[in-house]
Amino acid sequence: MSRNKDKHEGASGRQYRIMSDAERAAGKPGCWTALEVTGGVRALAPQLFRLTHLTELYLNDNSLQRLPPEISQLSALHTLDVSNNKLRSLPVELGDLIQLRELHLNNNYLRVLPYELGKLFHLQLLGLQGNPLSKEMLSIYNDSNGTAKLLSYMLDNLQVSVTATLPPQRPWIPLTRPNRSRPTCIFTVMCYNVLCDKYATRQMYGYCPSWALEWDYRKKGILDEIRHYSADIISLQEVETDQFYSFFLPELKQDGYDGIFSPKSRAKTMSESERKYVDGCAIFFRSAKFALVKEHLIEFNQLAMANSEGSDNMLNRVMPKDNIGLAALLKTKEAAWENGIPSDAATLGQPILVCTAHIHWDPEFCDVKLIQTMMLSNELRSILDDSARTLRLAGQRDNVQLLLCGDFNSLPDSGVVEFLSSGRVSSEHRDFKELGYAGSLRRMPGSEHEFTHNFKLASAYSEDIMPYTNYTFDFKGIIDYIFYSKQSMTPLGLLGPLSQDWFREHKVVGCPHPHIPSDHFPLLVELEMCPSTSSNSNGLIGRR
Numbered sequence: 001m002s003r004n005k006d007k008h009e010g011a012s013g014r015q016y017r018i019m020s021d022a023e024r025a026a027g028k029p030g031c032w033t034a035l036e037v038t039g040g041v042r043a044l045a046p047q048l049f050r051l052t053h054l055t056e057l058y059l060n061d062n063s064l065q066r067l068p069p070e071i072s073q074l075s076a077l078h079t080l081d082v083s084n085n086k087l088r089s090l091p092v093e094l095g096d097l098i099q100l101r102e103l104h105l106n107n108n109y110l111r112v113l114p115y116e117l118g119k120l121f122h123l124q125l126l127g128l129q130g131n132p133l134s135k136e137m138l139s140i141y142n143d144s145n146g147t148a149k150l151l152s153y154m155l156d157n158l159q160v161s162v163t164a165t166l167p168p169q170r171p172w173i174p175l176t177r178p179n180r181s182r183p184t185c186i187f188t189v190m191c192y193n194v195l196c197d198k199y200a201t202r203q204m205y206g207y208c209p210s211w212a213l214e215w216d217y218r219k220k221g222i223l224d225e226i227r228h229y230s231a232d233i234i235s236l237q238e239v240e241t242d243q244f245y246s247f248f249l250p251e252l253k254q255d256g257y258d259g260i261f262s263p264k265s266r267a268k269t270m271s272e273s274e275r276k277y278v279d280g281c282a283i284f285f286r287s288a289k290f291a292l293v294k295e296h297l298i299e300f301n302q303l304a305m306a307n308s309e310g311s312d313n314m315l316n317r318v319m320p321k322d323n324i325g326l327a328a329l330l331k332t333k334e335a336a337w338e339n340g341i342p343s344d345a346a347t348l349g350q351p352i353l354v355c356t357a358h359i360h361w362d363p364e365f366c367d368v369k370l371i372q373t374m375m376l377s378n379e380l381r382s383i384l385d386d387s388a389r390t391l392r393l394a395g396q397r398d399n400v401q402l403l404l405c406g407d408f409n410s411l412p413d414s415g416v417v418e419f420l421s422s423g424r425v426s427s428e429h430r431d432f433k434e435l436g437y438a439g440s441l442r443r444m445p446g447s448e449h450e451f452t453h454n455f456k457l458a459s460a461y462s463e464d465i466m467p468y469t470n471y472t473f474d475f476k477g478i479i480d481y482i483f484y485s486k487q488s489m490t491p492l493g494l495l496g497p498l499s500q501d502w503f504r505e506h507k508v509v510g511c512p513h514p515h516i517p518s519d520h521f522p523l524l525v526e527l528e529m530c531p532s533t534s535s536n537s538n539g540l541i542g543r544r
Contacts, residue, residue, distance in 0.1 A: 033076075038062065049073045060084050060104065072096040083107055083127060095119040098207070098473075098509060106130050113137065118155025121206030121473075123147065152202060156209045165506065166515055171496040173465065178492055178528050183340040185332055185350060185529040186492065187289060190231035191405040191482050192522035193358070193470075194222050195512065196238040196279040205512055205519070207473055212514040219243070221517030223251055229495070229524050230255075232336075234284040235356035235405035235482075241267065242276035252284050259284035260295045264358075265302070265322035281326040281356045281406075289336035291349065294390055296383050298325035298357070303375040311440035318368050325357035325376050325406070329387050342531035350401065350531050351391055355380060357406035359416065366431040370415040373408065374444055377419070377453040380404075381445075399532035402455065404483040407520065411477050412463055420483055421459060424452045457483040460525040466497045472519050473510035482523050488530050495524035 034056035037044075041062040049070040056079040064085040071080075072093035080097065081104040088109045095116025100123050107130035117126075126147045133141075140150045178186055197215040202208075211217060226234060234257070239248060244261040252259060263280035270278065285292070304319040331349030334341055342350070357376055360368045380402065387400045410416035415431035427438055427449055446452040460482040461469070469480040484491065498521060502508070511519045 069093040092116040115154040115158035174493040187232040189233045191235045193237040193407045193520035195518040196240045218517040232286045236282040237358040237407045239282045257284040283328045290330040293329040296327040300372045309440040313435045314440045321360045327355040352401040359408045373416045458486045490528045492526040
């Protein structure tokens with residue numbers, strides 16, 4: 001025992017902090033997270049695996065000949081030391097301890113390692129010295145950055161030999177029946193962040209085999225998914241410039257689509273060779289149902305500069321982010337209508353403005369997300385005015401329908417979703433972080449106490465339908481949305497979630513995955529749109 005009463009010294013000389021006298025006197029409950037087992041132990045008692053709170057387990061310098069599969073129950077372990085034992089093999093369940101940072105296996109009798117160790121993507125230190133491993137394993141391990149290379153090698157080979165069952169088809173959730181008594185336009189809308197190649201790295205997604213991160217592999221799954229659901233309007237984010245022109249556009253044109261695209265604003269400052277790797281947003285539409293009238297690019301950095309009004313935060317936090325929105329003014333064709341064609345739609349086509357956006361990602365910049373969304377809303381109001389003039393609908397901005405999709409990188413309880421769904425957000429909302437944007441946001445609609453828009457929006461998806469649209473190891477949540485007009489559009493049905501049982505049964509800790517090509521899941525909704533008339537405002541903008 002050490003001289004400090006709140007510390008205990010193990011046989012190896014390690015010190016473990018238990019509890020000080022002051023903590024004991026204050027009634028603090030005991031909590032020890034490290035355990036050392038010594039003394040020539042030959043077998044482990046089953047009771048050990050009930051200690052699921054352990055983060056460190058030291059079993060070194062014993063006589064263990066095997067580790068039971070139940071070791072996987074200690075899922076909180078960060079350190080496991082079984083050095084200097086008599087282990088000849090390891091259980092494949094060891095690969096389930098994905099929180100491990102250190103795994104010490106030195107000086108055992110291991111000739112092979114289970115490929116499941118490749119799943120330990122948090123592992124920083126792997127001790128293998130003193131084992132009669134194969135030359136192939138040792139050559140990889142002894143190379144520079146050997147631990148990372150060996151884990152990658154094992155994960156890649158594991159997925160080739162042990163392929164998980166394909167996930168079941170996502171269910172279609174019917175919501176209501178279409179109205180057959182009047183002309184309506186029924187169409188489907190997909191929103192999908194496809195994860196551009198530049199971001200699909202082992203550093204970001206260490207749980208995914210490197211071959212399943214390669215664009216040549218993933219693009220097939222992405223295109224298969226798009227073609228499987230065959231939406232009439234497709235909104236994509238994180239599409240690289242070269243991929244749009246060399247892959248998505250030619251492939252989807254074969255299926256009867258046309259499309260528009262814009263990269264993020266940084267592309268303007270780059271050479272042509274660099275520009276092709278910049279990602280952006282794309283909108284595709286079925287040519288038989290819709291015709292493109294005009295496209296609009298919304299650059300948030302330019303809007304931030306125009307609205308800075310001397311605000312350092314607007315210049316230093318909002319303006320450097322080069323996210324964009326992209327809008328396509330479409331008009332319906334005859335094939336889009338059921339139960340007859342409204343007279344106005346027959347002559348002019350019902351106008352619909354489809355917008356997609358990719359809002360800044362960093363959770364620390366919730367103020368930027370909210371301001372980008374407010375600027376987007378304000379720009380859409382101007383674009384709708386412009387659209388009415390383009391279509392010679394003077395004073396009838398309401399007759400241009402609006403559909404808003406995208407990766408907003410914001411949870412349902414955020415200021416972004418509150419603003420879009422309710423039409424207002426307090427000027428003192430927590431997401432502004434008390435950074436004093438009020439002066440630079442005076443041009444935004446609203447009052448001294450709140451910012452507003454007069455779109456009448458609803459989200460097609462909710463938490464009770466889709467628990468997450470983005471699924472990685474570190475984050476799982478709803479950040480992708482399809483917003484539609486409550487006045488003129490009715491959701492008839494939508495695509496349900498991926499099976500949570502499948503994720504659990506196959507121990508899928510995050511995506512991408514060999515069977516899921518992006519870290520986002522596509523959203524799909526079927527909408528029934530009523531024609532707009534001058535006497536009945538069916539657009540997203542309500543008259544005041």
